[in-house]
Amino acid sequence: MYKKRFTGILVRNLILMAIPQIIILAALIFTVMNTRNHKNVSTYEMDDLTQQEAFYIGDMRNVIFMPEKLSYAGFDNVADDEKMGSYYFAYKDGKVYFFILNNESAKKADRGEYSKMKFRIVRDKPTTEHIMNEYIESLGLQGASMDGTGSIYIMDQLKYPEMWIIALKIMHYLLVTALLALLLYLLIACRLPSITRQARSLKKYGKVKAVITSLDRELRKKLLYKNGNIYVTESYLIVEYISKVDVVLLDDVRYISKNIIEGKKKRRFQLTLSNVEKMYFEMFIDDEQTIDDVIYYIRGEE
The missing domain is CATH 2.40.50 (OB fold (Dihydrolipoamide Acetyltransferase, E2P))
Incomplete structure (x- = not known):
């Protein structure tokens, strides 16, 4: 088992989000290079x-x-x-x-x-x-x-076509610089995931590095429930997506509610966690049993 599970989630999400950007930049660089090599813009x-x-x-x-x-x-x-x-x-x-x-x-x-x-x-x-x-x-x-x-x-x-040739040259250099900067950021962020945008959202719970360490420990030693992208530990509810990771400190939760949303083809279930003074969180799940399980482990009782 990966010893730093939450850190692993941050790194994985970072890489998954960067892959489309790398592909787009590489495709643009390839296109600009081909254009620059075309006889119409070669000298x-x-x-x-x-x-x-x-x-x-x-x-x-x-x-x-x-x-x-x-x-x-x-x-x-x-x-x-x-x-x-x-x-x-x-x-x-x-x-x-x-x-x-x-x-x-x-x-x-x-x-x-x-x-x-x-x-x-x-x-x-x-x-x-x-x-x-x-x-x-x-x-x-x-x-x-x-x-x-x-x-x-x-x-x-x-x-x-002086201006067009210069524009292509500048565009080429800018795209290469952007790709190198992205790769450098990936390299640094994989070693220091606390600098990522997803990690910075944890500042509301304290120092980011300390919170990440706490989440790693919770997922490793105090995991109560896991279903797909949903984790419940003794202190946190963690819901991971590719574009973000939602983290809720359970001590902040005062109210829990489950709502049924009737759709045209199927019904969905909404879980709401709130505290008027501190927080509001909601997520939507197709499976009612998952909602019930999450509520059970958050409350610690049926």
């Missing part, structure tokens, strides 16, 4: 603009790339009358590649300052063709064909 190093199409087709569209030289294309990206960024282009091996830079990066590009930037590769043939046609007209070459000269893809800094 890849791109070394050369000629890799642009291959990266797009391979669904590796979030890239880090360092442009060498960019020229302003004469167009801005505007939303709700607010300038969000500007179009730039670069030449590479006889082909024109297009970029959309945010306002800060555009200022640096105008000063000739370049560093690694994060882009989303988007396919936008109408926009790139429009820019190319405007460029041709500016050279006075109306009607000239430059098919294949301009890329149909745009390196778009504005569409890079």
Whole structure:
């Protein structure tokens, strides 16, 4: 027989209540990890603009790339009358590649300052063709064909999902931290069950550790009656559930009553223990004999 029976109840309930939380946290971590590993939120190093199409087709569209030289294309990206960024282009091996830079990066590009930037590769043939046609007209070459000269893809800094990637990263760390904190709490609480929420409800009977020790001793040496989750000892009535443990100090009980509650399908029985000055307790049981047995052992008489 387990020497610390009430302590065992607290530890068992703690573990049973923690299991669903652990499963939920583990499932959320697994989901976030899978999402972070998805190509839509993964970022890849791109070394050369000629890799642009291959990266797009391979669904590796979030890239880090360092442009060498960019020229302003004469167009801005505007939303709700607010300038969000500007179009730039670069030449590479006889082909024109297009970029959309945010306002800060555009200022640096105008000063000739370049560093690694994060882009989303988007396919936008109408926009790139429009820019190319405007460029041709500016050279006075109306009607000239430059098919294949301009890329149909745009390196778009504005569409890079920076906030979504950061949010997933933070969410991942928070969930892992929560799981580790829960496991640490379980480890400590299993060694010191007096810190659990269920144990703290015993403060009304004195120091929690002392009350737990008393309950362990009562269940081990002074148990009068046990039926399922109900225990009656010389000093306590204990009713255990997964989410809580009800403990009633029998010295506080002044009135005991049994009530019959008629339901649509079956009747239930209500046991009420009360003391106007100190306490009120009730529980519902389907079996009348159990109610009678509990009352008998609490009163010590038939």
